[in-house]
Amino acid sequence: MAGEFVMLSLVPILIGVLAAVACALPGNFLVLRRQALIGDAISHVVLPGIVVGFLLSGTVSSWAMMAGAAGAAVVAVLLIELIRRLGRIEPGAAMGVAFTALFAFGVLLLEQSDTSSVHLDVQHALYGNLESLIWVEAKGWNSLFDPVALAGLPPELGRIAIVALVMLLFTLVFWRPLKISTFDEDFARVLGMRTNLIGFGLVIMAAIAAVAAFDAVGSIIVIAMFICPPAAARLMTNRLETQVLWSVAFAVFSAVMGYVLAGYGPLWLGGDDAVSAAGMIATVSGLVLGLAALYGPHRKCRGAPTDR
Amino acid sequence: MGATMLLDALTLQLGYNATLVAIGAALLGIAAGASGTFLFLRKRALVSDAISHSTLPGVGLAFLVMTAFGGDGRHLVGLLLGASLTAALGLWAMHALTRHTRLAEDAAIGAVLSVFFGFGVVLLTVIQTVSVGRPAGLEDFLLGATAGMLYQDAVLIAVAGALAVLVVWALRRPMTLVAFDAGFASAAGVNVRRVDLAMMGLVLAVTIIGLKVVGLVLIVALLIIPPVTARFWSNRSDRVVGIAGVFGGVSGFVGAAISATAPALPTGPIIVLTAFALFAVSMLFAPGRGVLAAWLRHRRQQRRIHLRQGLLAIAQDLPIYERYTLQLLVRAGLARADGVPTELGRRRAEKACRDESRWAVARRMHSHESAVSRYDGLLPIEDVFTRDEIREIDRQIAESGGGCA
Numbered sequence: 202m203a204g205e206f207v208m209l210s211l212v213p214i215l216i217g218v219l220a221a222v223a224c225a226l227p228g229n230f231l232v233l234r235r236q237a238l239i240g241d242a243i244s245h246v247v248l249p250g251i252v253v254g255f256l257l258s259g260t261v262s263s264w265a266m267m268a269g270a271a272g273a274a275v276v277a278v279l280l281i282e283l284i285r286r287l288g289r290i291e292p293g294a295a296m297g298v299a300f301t302a303l304f305a306f307g308v309l310l311l312e313q314s315d316t317s318s319v320h321l322d323v324q325h326a327l328y329g330n331l332e333s334l335i336w337v338e339a340k341g342w343n344s345l346f347d348p349v350a351l352a353g354l355p356p357e358l359g360r361i362a363i364v365a366l367v368m369l370l371f372t373l374v375f376w377r378p379l380k381i382s383t384f385d386e387d388f389a390r391v392l393g394m395r396t397n398l399i400g401f402g403l404v405i406m407a408a409i410a411a412v413a414a415f416d417a418v419g420s421i422i423v424i425a426m427f428i429c430p431p432a433a434a435r436l437m438t439n440r441l442e443t444q445v446l447w448s449v450a451f452a453v454f455s456a457v458m459g460y461v462l463a464g465y466g467p468l469w470l471g472g473d474d475a476v477s478a479a480g481m482i483a484t485v486s487g488l489v490l491g492l493a494a495l496y497g498p499h500r501k502c503r504g505a506p507t508d509r
Numbered sequence: 510m511g512a513t514m515l516l517d518a519l520t521l522q523l524g525y526n527a528t529l530v531a532i533g534a535a536l537l538g539i540a541a542g543a544s545g546t547f548l549f550l551r552k553r554a555l556v557s558d559a560i561s562h563s564t565l566p567g568v569g570l571a572f573l574v575m576t577a578f579g580g581d582g583r584h585l586v587g588l589l590l591g592a593s594l595t596a597a598l599g600l601w602a603m604h605a606l607t608r609h610t611r612l613a614e615d616a617a618i619g620a621v622l623s624v625f626f627g628f629g630v631v632l633l634t635v636i637q638t639v640s641v642g643r644p645a646g647l648e649d650f651l652l653g654a655t656a657g658m659l660y661q662d663a664v665l666i667a668v669a670g671a672l673a674v675l676v677v678w679a680l681r682r683p684m685t686l687v688a689f690d691a692g693f694a695s696a697a698g699v700n701v702r703r704v705d706l707a708m709m710g711l712v713l714a715v716t717i718i719g720l721k722v723v724g725l726v727l728i729v730a731l732l733i734i735p736p737v738t739a740r741f742w743s744n745r746s747d748r749v750v751g752i753a754g755v756f757g758g759v760s761g762f763v764g765a766a767i768s769a770t771a772p773a774l775p776t777g778p779i780i781v782l783t784a785f786a787l788f789a790v791s792m793l794f795a796p797g798r799g800v801l802a803a804w805l806r807h808r809r810q811q812r813r814i815h816l817r818q819g820l821l822a823i824a825q826d827l828p829i830y831e832r833y834t835l836q837l838l839v840r841a842g843l844a845r846a847d848g849v850p851t852e853l854g855r856r857r858a859e860k861a862c863r864d865e866s867r868w869a870v871a872r873r874m875h876s877h878e879s880a881v882s883r884y885d886g887l888l889p890i891e892d893v894f895t896r897d898e899i900r901e902i903d904r905q906i907a908e909s910g911g912g913c914a
Contacts, residue, residue, distance in 0.1 A: 237616040238555055241623075245726075287800050288792050293615070294554040294737050301730030302785035305778035308652055312773045327651070327726075328630050421630060425623035432616045463631070467638075474638040476631045483627025490620055500610045 208339040212354065213331045214460050216361055217422070217482060220414035221452035223365040224426035226372050227407045229445050232431040233383050238293070239278075239404055240427030242300040243411045244420035246277040249307030250412075256314055263356065267412055274408035277303055329419020331460070331478045334358070357417040364413035371406050372445070379403065380441055419479045426452055429486035436497030455486035514770040519763070527769040529663040530655045530722070534761035534780060536670030537719050541728075542735030542757025543677040544711040546750045549736040550688035555618050556603070556709075557732040561716045561725045562622035563599025564592035565629025568650050568720075572636055582636075583646060585662045585721065592650075593717050599625045600709060653724030653777035655765065662721065669718045674754075676711060681750060684708055689746045722765070723777040731757055734784040741795035760784035812837060813887050817861065819843070823850045824862035864890045867902045874902075 224240070231237050247270040254269020277299055285295040338344065338353030345351070372379070382389035382396045389396050411423045434447035459482030464475045494500055522528075548554050571591025576582040599621045606617035633647060655663075677684075686694040687704045695701045712732060719728040739752035764780030793800050819834040820843070829835050829848050838844035843854030850858060867890050871877045880893045890899065 232612075232616045235613045235615050237613075237619045238558075241558070241619055284792070288737070288741065289798070290737055290740070291552050291554075293552065294549055294733055297554050297558070297729060297733035298737055298785070298788060301727055301734070301781055302788075305727055305730065305781035305785070308775060308778040309782065312775050312778075421623055421627045424619060425627055428616055428619035428623060432612050432620055435612065435616075436610055467635075475634075476638075477634040480627040480630030480634070483623050484631060487620065487624025487627070490624070494606055494610045494612075497610075 207336065207341055207344060209335050210460070210464060211339070212336045212358055213334050213478065214457055216334055216355075216358055216417045217331055217456035217460050217478070218453050219358075219361045219365040220418045220422060221426045221430070221456040221482070221486075222449055223361065223368045223410045224407075224414050224423055225430040225448045225452035226368045226445065227403060227410055228427040228431040229434070229441070229448050230379055230383050230403055231407060231427060232435060233441075234400075234403075236404070237428050237432075238296060239407055240411060241424050242277060242281065242296045243274045243408050244415060244423040245300040246273045246303040246307070247412060247415045247420060249273050249303050249310060250276075252307050252310045252314070256310070263360075263416060267360075267416055270412040270415065271408065273303065274412060275405075278404055278408065325419070327420055328477055329415070329417065329422065329479045331418050332464075332475065334417065361413055361417050364410060368406065368410055375399070375402070384441075418482075421483045422479050425483035425486045426455070429483075429490045430455065433486075433490040433493035433497070436493040436500040439499055451486065451489050455482055455489060459483070459485040515767060519766045526658060526660060526663055527765075529660070529667055530658060530776075531762055531765040531769070533663055533667035533670050534655075534722050534765035534776070535758045536667060536674055536761070537715065537722060538731060538735070538757035538759070538761025538780070538784075539754040540670055540673035540677055540711075540757075541715045541719065541731035541761075542739070542753035542755070543681075543750050544673070544708065544715055545732035545757070546736040546739065546746075546753040547684045547688040547708050548712060548732060549740070550746060550749070551691075551708075553614070554733045554736075555615070555729075556600075557712055557716065558729045559603050559618040559621040559625075560596050560600055560709075560713055561720075561728045562629075563625035564596045564716065564720060564725050565626050565650070566632055567591035567593065567595030567629075568647055569629055569632030569636060570595070572647060573632070573639070576639070585659070585665060588647075588650075589717050589720065592720060593713060595625065595629075596713050596716060600713065649724070650720050651724050651726055652775055653720070653722050653727070655722055655768065655776045658721070666718055666722060669714070673711065673714055673718060676714075677750075677754070680704075680707055680711070681747070685746050685750065722761075723780055727777045727781050730781040730784060731760070734781070734788050735760065738784070738788040738791045741791040741798045744797075756784065756787050760787060810887075816841065816843075817887060820854070820858040820861040821865065823854055823858035866906055867899065870902045870905050874905075 228237070228240065231239055250270035250273025251266040252269070253273070254266040257269070258265035280299040280303070281292070281295050284290055284298055285292055288295070290298075334355045334357055336344075336350075336354055338350040340347075340350065378389065378394050378399050381392065382394055382399045386396050389399070407427070411420075411427070414423045414426070430448040430451035431444070433451050434444045437447045438444050460478050462485065463478040463481035466481075467474060467476055545554070545557065548557060568588050568591055571588045572582040574591070575584060575587050580587075603614075603617045603621045606612050606620065607614050612620075636647065683694070683699050683704045684707070686697065686699055687701050687708075691701050694704070715732065716725070716728050719731060723731060735757035736749065736753040738756050739749045742752050743749050760780055760783040764783040765776055767783070768774045768776040768779040791799065794802075796802050815831070815834045815837050819829055819831075819838045822829050822834075823838075823844070829838070829844075835844065835846075835848060838850075838854065839846055842851060843857055844850045868881070868884055871890075871894070872881050877894070877898075883893060894902070
């Protein structure tokens with residue numbers, strides 16, 4: 202039983218947790234800056250990116266695809282900015298124009314090129330395949346100390362672990378500028394901070410998190426984890442420090458609960474096959490947000506009225 | 510084959526179904542473009558993204574329910590009914606999150622779209638295990654698929670699209686009013702809440718109709734891109750609605766026609782890319798708000814300023830170092846290439862200098878305050894003051910002993 206768990210479920214759960222945390226950390230600032238939908242836009246344009254990466258490199262090597270996805274994310278951010286500036290269009294609509302066009306381009310490219318031999322399709326891009334990231338070499342908990350078995354770990358685990366660590370470092374190192382520029386951009390500028398640079402850096406970090414998480418788990422989780430845990434955490438507290446901790450806790454809970462419910466829930470209900478783990482993780486994060494919206498101690502707006 | 514077949518498709522000669530689909534897509538595009546304009550003007554364009562993604566669980570649930578009762582799980586009307594139920598639920602959830610918590614609308618949109626879509630995916634995997642061996646074909650709703658569409662489905666889409674266009678037409682006045690200035694509309698006795706609700710209902714209907722043709726990931730493009738495109742062509746909201754309808758209709762029709770010519774050209778993406786092409790052309794070349802027009806305006810203004818500064822320099826006998834200024838003066842016949850002014854240049858320079866001092870005097874006269882505030886350094890003084898007023902100004906200049914440089 203333990204061996205089976207380590208082989209089939211340990212790695213997907215770890216990857217899910219790390220991806221969720223990597224997205225939730227920058228998500229906190231995106232939600233507060235009202236840029237929550239950047240994650241939505243980026244995760245849509247990842248599709249053309251991986252297709253172009255595949256076509257240029259001719260292989261399904263993850264690095265080529267990740268490079269393509271990262272490039273596409275940068276292209277999307279620049280395109281949104283271009284449309285917004287040149288066309289003088291509000292950011293939401295500019296985003297809608299850019300990401301739908303790029304996504305449509307990706308689908309068309311996919312249909313036009315012969316990718317039937319490789320596992321590359323729209324469904325995969327949307328749902329990911331968390332369940333398939335199994336650790337074949339694992340025999341049981343002891344394998345965690347067995348170098349031969351460890352070498353057989355899916356490469357996605359290492360990548361998402363590095364990215365989660367990078368997100369953590371980014372949040373810690375730039376905590377003060379991020380916090381000040383998020384809450385009071387003018388004050389941050391008075392202090393001599395380059396607020397444009399901070400904002401752009403945040404979007405780039407979000408793009409890196411989105412691409413890495415997408416590689417492992419598909420874009421639904423990416424969007425859900427950018428928004429749901431931070432939004433739920435926002436309803437729990439007024440302090441940013443506490444909010445970030447809550448959001449990480451919610452992200453971890455959603456990933457673990459979602460995976461367990463998807464994998465074992467149907468068995469408990471008498472079914473034989475598991476359901477989509479990515480979808481279930483997103484669903485659980487939504488339930489968490491729903492509970493926070495109903496019972497969170499700081500769910501209402503208090504104090505000075507906002508401009509809303 | 511490509512060109513002739515495309516021509517056949519555009520002229521509706523590619524078979525009954527393809528024709529019906531193209532007409533349906535055109536009607537859908539008109540309805541989407543027009544109703545999307547109201548969303549866009551209200552700065553809520555991305556609300557449609559939440560609506561479209563929350564249709565997926567409805568499609569899945571409807572399929573499960575219909576199969577459970579022994580019917581055909583793929584019956585389109587049933588699937589679309591299910592889709593509209595969960596889409597309405599998603600809209601309500603989004604509304605509740607923004608109204609009753611302190612979350613901003615963008616966070617609510619993102620939360621609803623990802624959670625509903627995620628749950629929809631869970632249902633799709635359930636369906637895969639329930640209907641073993643029988644592909645449910647529900648994935649078609651993600652990206653739209655018109656190939657092999659049933660005849661009655663195509664009729665349904667065309668009729669529903671026509672109805673949506675009619676509703677937009679009937680409600681255009683109150684919706685324009687609310688979209689343009691909700692405060693004024695409310696003061697004028699329009700029930701803003703009800704109009705907003707009607708607008709959302711319309712967007713929801715367009716989304717549902719578009720599910721089969723464009724797919725739920727991309728239907729939002731038909732609601733956003735044509736209005737944004739139309740905005741380049743007019744500043745009047747009633748016209749923007751009409752133009753957006755035209756752009757949407759053209760995108761739908763041309764996109765569906767192109768897509769009918771080859772199997773590897775999926776309908777939804779082609780329609781969206783057609784709309785985007787119209788957008789790109791409009792952003793670059795639209796008169797007034799387009800990039801090219803703005804650049805030309807900028808260049809013209811630049812030329813006028815250079816000429817003006819050049820003339821003032823001539824009047825004060827200063828050398829002209831700026832090469833562009835000199836070039837412009839030479840081209841206008843006001844100076845020679847070595848910088849020496851021509852006779853005409855001298856006269857024009859004298860006038861420019863005289864006008865400058867006239868403006869300086871006018872600025873000191875309180876009666877001309879509002880007229881002077883229009884002066885941008887280039888406005889000819891004759892356009893603002895009457896001949897008598899200018900004579901009075903000249904008298905004052907002579908009195909103070911001033912003059913040009």
